Amino acid sequence: xxxxxxxxARQIVDAARDLLEQHGRDALTMRRVADxxxxxAPSLYKHFPDKAAxxxxxxxDGLGEVATVLEAxxxxxKRTGAAESLADLATAYRSYALAHPHLxxxxxxxxxxxxxxxxGLEDRAAAPLVRATGEEHLAxxxxxxxxxxxxxxxxxxxxxxxxLDATWRIGVRAxxxx
Amino acid sequence: xxxxxxxxARQIVDAARDLLEQHGRDALTMRRVADxxxxxAPSLYKHFPDKAAxxxxxxxDGLGEVATVLEAxxxxxKRTGAAESLADLATAYRSYALAHPHLxxxxxxxxxxxxxxxxGLEDRAAAPLVRATGEEHLAxxxxxxxxxxxxxxxxxxxxxxxxLDATWRIGVRAxxxx
DNA sequence: GTCTATAGTGGGATAGAC
DNA sequence: GTCTATCCCACTATAGAC
Numbered sequence: 181x182x183x184x185x186x187x188x189a190r191q192i193v194d195a196a197r198d199l200l201e202q203h204g205r206d207a208l209t210m211r212r213v214a215d216x217x218x219x220x221a222p223s224l225y226k227h228f229p230d231k232a233a234x235x236x237x238x239x240x241d242g243l244g245e246v247a248t249v250l251e252a253x254x255x256x257x258k259r260t261g262a263a264e265s266l267a268d269l270a271t272a273y274r275s276y277a278l279a280h281p282h283l284x285x286x287x288x289x290x291x292x293x294x295x296x297x298x299x300g301l302e303d304r305a306a307a308p309l310v311r312a313t314g315e316e317h318l319a320x321x322x323x324x325x326x327x328x329x330x331x332x333x334x335x336x337x338x339x340x341x342x343x344l345d346a347t348w349r350i351g352v353r354a355x356x357x358x
Numbered sequence: 359x360x361x362x363x364x365x366x367a368r369q370i371v372d373a374a375r376d377l378l379e380q381h382g383r384d385a386l387t388m389r390r391v392a393d394x395x396x397x398x399a400p401s402l403y404k405h406f407p408d409k410a411a412x413x414x415x416x417x418x419d420g421l422g423e424v425a426t427v428l429e430a431x432x433x434x435x436k437r438t439g440a441a442e443s444l445a446d447l448a449t450a451y452r453s454y455a456l457a458h459p460h461l462x463x464x465x466x467x468x469x470x471x472x473x474x475x476x477x478g479l480e481d482r483a484a485a486p487l488v489r490a491t492g493e494e495h496l497a498x499x500x501x502x503x504x505x506x507x508x509x510x511x512x513x514x515x516x517x518x519x520x521x522l523d524a525t526w527r528i529g530v531r532a533x534x535x536x
Numbered sequence: 537g538t539c540t541a542t543a544g545t546g547g548g549a550t551a552g553a554c
Numbered sequence: 555g556t557c558t559a560t561c562c563c564a565c566t567a568t569a570g571a572c
Contacts, residue, residue, distance in 0.1 A: 321529035328506025
């Protein structure tokens with residue numbers, strides 16, 4: 181979605197993404213990616229040097245989508261107060277992560293391969309939150325809260341009867357700029 | 359550390375932990391565990407039914423240590439205010455996670471195997487934070503903040519020049535009960 | 537409770553023909 | 555740019571002797 185790739189490379193990344201999202205990280209193998217587009221695994225190496233390069237393309241796609249989703253939330257609440265803006269950003273972030281759990285984990289579990297990513301992409305994804313909090317420390321604290329909530333939710337670590345909507349509200353409210 | 363195990367089982371879990379902590383999750387294999395204590399891998403299966411059982415023992419150990427560390431922090435700041443208490447709990451939590459990154463990840467990345475854990479262990483680990491925040495929603499929000507900070511820190515996702523001590527202070531301050 | 541031997545599965549990646 | 559053939563690796567786990 182993000183970078184223009186050769187059609188075949190695009191097809192490989194799309195197949196990799198389907199596998200990852202539908203069957204999880206362990207299902208993302210070069211053999212299975214190849215199967216899915218009807219070629220043999222060794223042929224993939226004419227389009228990507230190794231598996232890590234395919235994963236980087238997935239991360240770039242996901243990061244671009246997060247940026248787009250947050251920018252859209254920001255646009256929607258442009259002229260409302262800080263409380264609504266931050267709440268909407270949080271909702272958008274949470275929705276994206278829960279809709280793409282395995283991709284979200286892939287995107288966040290390691291250092292970003294910054295040299296291999298489109299220039300400015302990381303900043304673009306971070307910008308809406310920095311604008312909403314008005315300050316980088318608070319932006320980072322809020323990101324950490326959101327990331328922690330999402331990860332614990334995805335890992336099934338909260339009690340089954342926990343009211344997580346309420347937890348999100350309370351967290352976002354506490355982290356509002358004062 | 360937590361449960362009394364047969365000496366040989368204890369030795370296996372300790373070896374598994376060394377491997378995990380020193381070389382990461384991928385290095386935790388039954389072969390390497392066996393190597394480390396000078397036996398062959400198949401012999402491990404006389405002491406544990408499978409690899410998952412060894413991991414569960416690691417998780418139980420780690421969870422018990424987290425509980426102990428948080429209880430100690432709580433004890434130290436027993437008669438100070440809520441702000442100091444929460445800050446000390448946060449510092450203790452962060453220190454433990456950063457000192458045992460791979461174990462911390464193992465402990466938090468999946469649903470807890472609650473049926474296989476000592477009774478009350480999860481509650482014991484959670485209790486200090488619930489007491490400090492006085493309320494379960496705020497306790498969960500604060501846990502999420504701390505978990506998010508730790509995971510992003512461990513994953514190297516913050517800018518190299520970010521002042522994370524300041525981010526922790528700001529987050530903990532914002533999440534204080536009001 | 538340890539061993540040897542091995543089954544069974546799967547992975548990433550390369551060489552070289554076409 | 556695709557193929558076949560293959561290398562080399564690693565893993566969990568079981569069977570059966572001692």
